[in-house]
Amino acid sequence: MGGFMAKVKAPARRSMVRAEVARTARTGESFVTLTLAGPGLADFEAQGFDQCCRLFFRREGQSELAMPTASHNGWLAQYLLMRPSVRPWVRNYTVRAFRPEALELDIEFALHGDAGPASAFAARARPGEPVGLFDEGIGYLPAPDARSQFLVADESAVPAVLAVLESAPEDLVARVLLEVPHPGDIRDITAPPGVEVRWLHRDGRGGVPGRLALHTAMSTPLPEGPFYTWVAGESGLATGLRRYLVKEREVPKSHVSFLGYWKHGRGGVG
Known part of the structure; x- marks a missing residue:
């Protein structure tokens, strides 16, 4: 990435x-x-x-x-x-x-x-x-006053979210959206009881990864009170959700960590 x-x-x-x-x-x-x-x-x-x-x-x-x-x-x-x-x-x-x-x-x-x-x-x-x-x-840096979290990822960032959930305290409250290519990518995971995980799959139809997660996140009710968002994956997902939260929903920039792991149609260093 x-x-x-x-x-x-x-x-x-x-x-x-x-x-x-x-x-x-x-x-x-x-x-x-x-x-x-x-x-x-x-x-x-x-x-x-x-x-x-x-x-x-x-x-x-x-x-x-x-x-x-x-x-x-x-x-x-x-x-x-x-x-x-x-x-x-x-x-x-x-x-x-x-x-x-x-x-x-x-x-x-x-x-x-x-x-x-x-x-x-x-x-x-x-x-x-x-x-x-x-x-x-580490890019996962929750805001100190956050009462809950919103974690969003495409397949390239699914392993990161799973690692975050396995490291999280038992009292974590979070909504999680995980986009994957196929139904066969959905799995049982370990997470605190206050974490709600929703899997999204493209049913093998292709398309740009992250678009489904972005559109779903923008139509999902946001957590109440101060909350922290961690979004990662294809750059359009990361920057798109940050822009939506900050500009349209007036979420403080300090409460959003956005990580563009890769850009569709372009490689990385090397």
């Missing part, structure tokens, strides 16, 4: 981490989870919620995974100076789960054929495939 992140809580410390694919599992008609493992994960600091990382992986034909070495934002300059023949792909992904005792980390991918390098990588990944990780922090 490329795109923009409106505001992020950066990690206290971070470094380039090397790992490898340990196993894969299908978690829906359009989803696959890769479990990454390796001693390098001892340096990973889990924060929960929608913590995201830069994921580095090989382009087809590359025999080795070359990675930047900087432990700060200078990594990007290093990356861009790499020869095209050795430069890996890099995309943003949510940490779905981290098990420090086993040095294992899960990342869940929304598959969309060979339309993007990350989707193709996740679909073909096998145990032993090398990867790199660089922590980017």
Whole structure:
């Protein structure tokens, strides 16, 4: 996932981490989870919620995974100076789960054929495939006075919402809209009792991801009192819902976190 992140809580410390694919599992008609493992994960600091990382992986034909070495934002300059023949792909992904005792980390991918390098990588990944990780922090930053929350996502951000709900306190009150491509992507999830989850599916008809979630969110009654909105996915969903809430419903900008993970018809860094 490329795109923009409106505001992020950066990690206290971070470094380039090397790992490898340990196993894969299908978690829906359009989803696959890769479990990454390796001693390098001892340096990973889990924060929960929608913590995201830069994921580095090989382009087809590359025999080795070359990675930047900087432990700060200078990594990007290093990356861009790499020869095209050795430069890996890099995309943003949510940490779905981290098990420090086993040095294992899960990342869940929304598959969309060979339309993007990350989707193709996740679909073909096998145990032993090398990867790199660089922590980017958390974009889920609820307003202190929020009495409830409104979480909206297309398939690219479904793993982030599920991670948020699993990290949430038991007294969380929230309305959640999750858009997915197929009915087979709907699953039972773990959430506090005050969370109302509504799945939306496109029934495999295609179209621009996020449009269904955006139109549904704009016609859904908003929570009463001060509430916090977290919306992520295709940039049209993120910016469209923020614009609607701030301009038409007079929600304070400070109460909306919007994260454009990707833009329809355009790739990310790399």
